[in-house]
Amino acid sequence: MEKNIELFKKISLFKGMEENEIIQLINCLGAIKKKYSKNTQIFESGIKNIHVGILISGEVHIVEEDVYGNQNIFFRLHQGDIFGEVFTLINIINSATIPVAITECEVLLIDKNSILTPCNKICSSHIKLIENLLYNVANKAFDLHSKVLILSKRTTRDKLLTFLSCKSRESGDQLFSISFNRQQLADFLCVDRSALSVELSKLKKEGILDYHKNTFRINTDIIDNASIRC
Amino acid sequence: MEKNIELFKKISLFKGMEENEIIQLINCLGAIKKKYSKNTQIFESGIKNIHVGILISGEVHIVEEDVYGNQNIFFRLHQGDIFGEVFTLINIINSATIPVAITECEVLLIDKNSILTPCNKICSSHIKLIENLLYNVANKAFDLHSKVLILSKRTTRDKLLTFLSCKSRESGDQLFSISFNRQQLADFLCVDRSALSVELSKLKKEGILDYHKNTFRINTDIIDNASIRC
DNA sequence: GAAAGTATGTTGGTTTTACAACGAAAGGAG
DNA sequence: CTCCTTTCGTTGTAAAACCAACATACTTTC
Known part of the structure; x- marks a missing residue:
C-alpha cells in the first residue's frame, strides 16, 4: 500500500496531512485495495454499500441505465477521485446509479463507519478527515449542480x-x-x-x-x- | 431569537443537540435574522457570499435564469431548510443560481467561517455541527442527483x-x-x-x-x- | 358583484429530436 | 494485407417540443 503514498498525498480526503499521518490513517481506517476488470460494476447493485471508494488507477463512469436502455453518464472519474460517499453517508440502498470500470482499475475501499466513528489514537487527523470529506461532498454537489445546468x-x-x-x-x-x-x-x-x-x-x-x-x-x-x- | 428554539431543534444542522446547547451555539456563531419581502433575491448576485442561510419562515426557490428568460427552478425550500452552504463552502463566487423569496420570509444567516473555525468554548458541539453539515450537504447532493435523473x-x-x-x-x-x-x-x-x-x-x-x-x-x-x- | 388580473388548457405552425439504417473511416487481430 | 469490429457522420421519417396566441376558469380587488 505504501507505494501509493505519492498518490494519497494528492487525494482531497487526505489534504493537509503529513505522509506518516496518512499511512497511519490508512491502516487505522482498515482500507483495502481491490482490482476490477473492464466493464464490471464496482459496487453490486441492490446490495447496501458501506464503502467509500477512491480510484487509484484506471477510469470509472458513474452511470444509470433507464428502461429504454439509454445510459446516463453522471461523471467520469479519474485517478484520486472519491465515489460512493454520498449514497453511503445517507444510507441510500437501492439506487440504480452505479460505478462501472471503463478500463481495468484499482480501487481503495474504506468502510464508512471507520471514517465517521472517531478512533482514540489519532483524533486530530480524524477531524481533518471529516472536514475534508465535507469539502469533497460539497464539490460533488457542485458538479451535480453543473450537470443540472447543462441538462436544463x-x-x-x-x-x-x-x-x-x-x-x-x-x-x-x-x-x-x-x-x-x-x-x-x-x-x-x-x-x-x-x-x-x-x-x-x-x-x-x-x-x-x-x-x-x-x-x-x-x-x-x-x-x-x-x-x-x- | 429564543422564540424560534422549537424550530431550531428540528433543523438538521442542530440534530442531536440539547436546547441549551443550541442556544449557546446560535450566539457563538453570531447568527443574525433577516427579513426579505416577496420576489427579492436573498444573496446579491455577483458578490461573494460568506453566509449559510436557514429558512425560518416563508418559501424560497433556488433559481437560475438563462439567456432566453427561461427560469430553471432547482429546489423549493421549506421551513428549516439550509441553503447557500455548497457555494459558500467551496468559494464559488459568480454563480447565477440564486435564492429568491417566493413569499415574504425570515432567514437566519450564519457566517461560514464561524462554523468551520472551531471555537474554544463548545468544541464538542462544533464537531457535531460539522458532522451535521456533512450529512446536510450529502443530502443536497442526493437531491441534485434526483434532479439529474428527472432531467435525463x-x-x-x-x-x-x-x-x-x-x-x-x-x-x-x-x-x-x-x-x-x-x-x-x-x-x-x-x-x-x-x-x-x-x-x-x-x-x-x-x-x-x-x-x-x-x-x-x-x-x-x-x-x-x-x-x-x- | 363587476372588473382586472392570474392560472390553466387548447390549438396550429414551426423547429428540434429521436430513431433506424447505412456507409465511410479508423483501429486491431490474425 | 485482409477481415472484423468500432466509431463517426449522414440521411429521411416520425414523434415530440417549443412558441405564440387565444379561450376559459379561477382570484383578487375595489
Missing part, C-alpha cells in the same frame, strides 16, 4: 455549447481535448448520438466550432463564463 | 411521471398535492408550460393520471420505486 438547456446545441465552453475554460485554451467518445458524450448530455453528430457538423459549418476526433477548438466569443465544472 | 429523461412525459411517482412515494399515497403551480412545475422540469399542460391532459385521457389544480392521483402500477427525492 432545452436544445442539444445549447447543452453541447455549455459543456464545451466549460471544458475550454477549464483548460484555459480554445483548443482542448475531452475524454469522452461521441456515444459517451451523448450519454453525458442525455441526447441521441446521431443528433449530437448532426449538431457538431452544423456548428463546424457555421464556423463556431472546429474539431477532429476528441480535440475541439471553440470560438472565443462563444465561451460563456458560467461557474460550472464538468 | 428524454420526453416531457417521462420527466413528469418520474417527478409525480416520486411525490406519490414520498407522501405514501396515490393521492397527493404538490407545491408548484403549472409554470413552476414546468420550470422545475425544464420544459414548456403549454407542452406540460398538453401532456397532463393526455395522461388524464389515458387514465394514467387524474388531477385537479395541484392535487394529483396517479395509477399505482405506474409508480416506480427509483430512489430519488424531489
Whole structure:
C-alpha cells in the first residue's frame, strides 16, 4: 500500500496531512485495495454499500441505465477521485446509479463507519478527515449542480455549447481535448448520438466550432463564463 | 431569537443537540435574522457570499435564469431548510443560481467561517455541527442527483411521471398535492408550460393520471420505486 | 358583484429530436 | 494485407417540443 503514498498525498480526503499521518490513517481506517476488470460494476447493485471508494488507477463512469436502455453518464472519474460517499453517508440502498470500470482499475475501499466513528489514537487527523470529506461532498454537489445546468438547456446545441465552453475554460485554451467518445458524450448530455453528430457538423459549418476526433477548438466569443465544472 | 428554539431543534444542522446547547451555539456563531419581502433575491448576485442561510419562515426557490428568460427552478425550500452552504463552502463566487423569496420570509444567516473555525468554548458541539453539515450537504447532493435523473429523461412525459411517482412515494399515497403551480412545475422540469399542460391532459385521457389544480392521483402500477427525492 | 388580473388548457405552425439504417473511416487481430 | 469490429457522420421519417396566441376558469380587488 505504501507505494501509493505519492498518490494519497494528492487525494482531497487526505489534504493537509503529513505522509506518516496518512499511512497511519490508512491502516487505522482498515482500507483495502481491490482490482476490477473492464466493464464490471464496482459496487453490486441492490446490495447496501458501506464503502467509500477512491480510484487509484484506471477510469470509472458513474452511470444509470433507464428502461429504454439509454445510459446516463453522471461523471467520469479519474485517478484520486472519491465515489460512493454520498449514497453511503445517507444510507441510500437501492439506487440504480452505479460505478462501472471503463478500463481495468484499482480501487481503495474504506468502510464508512471507520471514517465517521472517531478512533482514540489519532483524533486530530480524524477531524481533518471529516472536514475534508465535507469539502469533497460539497464539490460533488457542485458538479451535480453543473450537470443540472447543462441538462436544463432545452436544445442539444445549447447543452453541447455549455459543456464545451466549460471544458475550454477549464483548460484555459480554445483548443482542448475531452475524454469522452461521441456515444459517451451523448450519454453525458442525455441526447441521441446521431443528433449530437448532426449538431457538431452544423456548428463546424457555421464556423463556431472546429474539431477532429476528441480535440475541439471553440470560438472565443462563444465561451460563456458560467461557474460550472464538468 | 429564543422564540424560534422549537424550530431550531428540528433543523438538521442542530440534530442531536440539547436546547441549551443550541442556544449557546446560535450566539457563538453570531447568527443574525433577516427579513426579505416577496420576489427579492436573498444573496446579491455577483458578490461573494460568506453566509449559510436557514429558512425560518416563508418559501424560497433556488433559481437560475438563462439567456432566453427561461427560469430553471432547482429546489423549493421549506421551513428549516439550509441553503447557500455548497457555494459558500467551496468559494464559488459568480454563480447565477440564486435564492429568491417566493413569499415574504425570515432567514437566519450564519457566517461560514464561524462554523468551520472551531471555537474554544463548545468544541464538542462544533464537531457535531460539522458532522451535521456533512450529512446536510450529502443530502443536497442526493437531491441534485434526483434532479439529474428527472432531467435525463428524454420526453416531457417521462420527466413528469418520474417527478409525480416520486411525490406519490414520498407522501405514501396515490393521492397527493404538490407545491408548484403549472409554470413552476414546468420550470422545475425544464420544459414548456403549454407542452406540460398538453401532456397532463393526455395522461388524464389515458387514465394514467387524474388531477385537479395541484392535487394529483396517479395509477399505482405506474409508480416506480427509483430512489430519488424531489 | 363587476372588473382586472392570474392560472390553466387548447390549438396550429414551426423547429428540434429521436430513431433506424447505412456507409465511410479508423483501429486491431490474425 | 485482409477481415472484423468500432466509431463517426449522414440521411429521411416520425414523434415530440417549443412558441405564440387565444379561450376559459379561477382570484383578487375595489
